[in-house]
Amino acid sequence: MTITRFAPSPTGFLHIGGARTALFSWAYARKYKGRFILRIEDSDIERSTEDSVSSILDAMHWLGLDYDEGPFFQTMRMERYKSTIQKLVDNGRAYHCYCSKEELDQMREEQKSKGLKPRYDRRCLHSGIKKDGVTPVVRFNNPESGSVVWEDLVKGRIEISNAELDDLILARSDGTPTYNLCVVVDDLDMRVSHVIRGDDHVNNTPRQINILKALEAEVPLYAHVPMILRDDGHKMSKRTDAVSVMQYKEMGILPEALLNYLARLCFGHGDAEIFSLKQFIEWFDFKNVSSSPARFDMKKLLWVNSQHIKQSANSELGLIVKANLDARGIRSDDGIDLVQVIDLVKSRVDNLNSLTYECSYFYQRVNISKEDKDKHLTAEACNILDTFAVGVADVQWSIDAIKQYIKDFCATNGLKMPQIGMPLRLKLCGTTQTPSFDMILYLLGKDEVLKRIRG
Numbered sequence: 001m002t003i004t005r006f007a008p009s010p011t012g013f014l015h016i017g018g019a020r021t022a023l024f025s026w027a028y029a030r031k032y033k034g035r036f037i038l039r040i041e042d043s044d045i046e047r048s049t050e051d052s053v054s055s056i057l058d059a060m061h062w063l064g065l066d067y068d069e070g071p072f073f074q075t076m077r078m079e080r081y082k083s084t085i086q087k088l089v090d091n092g093r094a095y096h097c098y099c100s101k102e103e104l105d106q107m108r109e110e111q112k113s114k115g116l117k118p119r120y121d122r123r124c125l126h127s128g129i130k131k132d133g134v135t136p137v138v139r140f141n142n143p144e145s146g147s148v149v150w151e152d153l154v155k156g157r158i159e160i161s162n163a164e165l166d167d168l169i170l171a172r173s174d175g176t177p178t179y180n181l182c183v184v185v186d187d188l189d190m191r192v193s194h195v196i197r198g199d200d201h202v203n204n205t206p207r208q209i210n211i212l213k214a215l216e217a218e219v220p221l222y223a224h225v226p227m228i229l230r231d232d233g234h235k236m237s238k239r240t241d242a243v244s245v246m247q248y249k250e251m252g253i254l255p256e257a258l259l260n261y262l263a264r265l266c267f268g269h270g271d272a273e274i275f276s277l278k279q280f281i282e283w284f285d286f287k288n289v290s291s292s293p294a295r296f297d298m299k300k301l302l303w304v305n306s307q308h309i310k311q312s313a314n315s316e317l318g319l320i321v322k323a324n325l326d327a328r329g330i331r332s333d334d335g336i337d338l339v340q341v342i343d344l345v346k347s348r349v350d351n352l353n354s355l356t357y358e359c360s361y362f363y364q365r366v367n368i369s370k371e372d373k374d375k376h377l378t379a380e381a382c383n384i385l386d387t388f389a390v391g392v393a394d395v396q397w398s399i400d401a402i403k404q405y406i407k408d409f410c411a412t413n414g415l416k417m418p419q420i421g422m423p424l425r426l427k428l429c430g431t432t433q434t435p436s437f438d439m440i441l442y443l444l445g446k447d448e449v450l451k452r453i454r455g
């Protein structure tokens with residue numbers, strides 16, 4: 001069975017690189033009708049926080065990446081890690097090391113001065129000496145010769161010589177297990193078949209494979225997906241870039257648009273740019289995942305978002321917009337049908353905040369800036385509007401009749417369309433940037449139109 005996992009460390013919010021990894025792991029499990037596990041890697045107690053855990057869970061929920069098992073927490077599995085370490089010691093695949101920091105520093109200096117790569121020289125493995133009063137660390141007895149080879153599903157064949165690998169510490173002197181050991185035991189116990197993660201973990205993989213082999217466990221398949229960089233090719237930073245998934249929610253990005261964009265960033269299927277999650281699951285294949293770093297492009301994300309907004313059901317968008325309007329104290333549930341308003345304005349926006357704004361002027365009194373007033377509501381424009389209002393009273397309220405009235409009004413008074421359009425837009429909506437004004441008139445209704453023109 002295909003079993004994948006997403007294993008974030010709760011040392012901050014869920015960032016977009018993590019969301020992309022979660023998406024790939026989730027989609028792969030869904031494609032092969034397998035299982036997707038969420039595992040919170042909180043073994044680094046100093047840096048893990050409960051706030052981070054909740055923000056990761058919130059972001060997974062918002063993205064709609066549901067998991068079949070978990071969340072599992074490493075801090076709940078300490079006994080299991082400890083017994084595994086003991087087993088490795090008993091089998092001679094790990095050993096106690098009593099070297100002090102000073103000894104290790106000296107060893108490193110000597111190696112460096114001889115032009116050698118600094119690594120633990122295994123003196124405690126060979127001497128078998130115990131030092132009274134010193135609590136040892138446990139080191140992995142890494143194979144000395146040969147190499148570790150795996151066929152990475154994204155990067156292809158990778159081979160690392162064992163000579164390159166140090167005897168990794170598995171347990172600190174206080175007995176707590178270290179990162180790589182926990183990951184290995186978890187992947188083993190959770191029967192993970194495909195480890196899908198960021199390629200910043202490539203260096204851990206040969207170490208983890210060696211530990212798995214020492215435990216006589218089956219080695220999973222690995223897929224290391226590329227980093228997501230800023231559009232200038234630099235690493236993204238929490239300080240200057242929107243890296244948290246939830247920041248995109250704040251910006252009015254739809255979760256399905258963010259996932260579509262993140263998928264497309266590192267994966268291709270012909271020239272398809274806009275696709276649903278269902279479609280992505282069907283298409284997803286590591287063969288079509290790029291192995292080089294991706295560059296994040298906000299403009300492209302907004303374009304993808306605009307396409308998803310266009311494709312979304314008006315009723316679905318209505319729920320989001322209504323909640324946004326409620327949050328701003330604007331009631332939208334009696335009067336003009338929000339779904340119709342959304343239908344009118346949704347093709348004009350690339351985010352849900354703009355969508356909310358474009359809907360808002362249907363439900364509240366409009367404010368007109370002094371600048372707009374001076375420019376568009378001149379004495380002449382106000383006269384035109386007054387005359388326009390008089391005729392409005394007699395219009396049968398249908399789109400066609402409204403269109404006809406506007407046309408006739410311009411013809412009779414020798415006006416060009418913008419001469420009535422601009423002041424009318426401003427009076428009705430508080431802005432001159434609006435969708436077609438015959439539709440606005442229609443949706444607002446005759447009474448409201450007259451109220452706003454005269455108000």
Ligand code: GLU
Pocket residue numbers: 006007008009041183196197198201
């Ligand atoms: N906890 C690691 C991280 O957040 C992921 C480890 C893994 O996927 O193996 O980067």
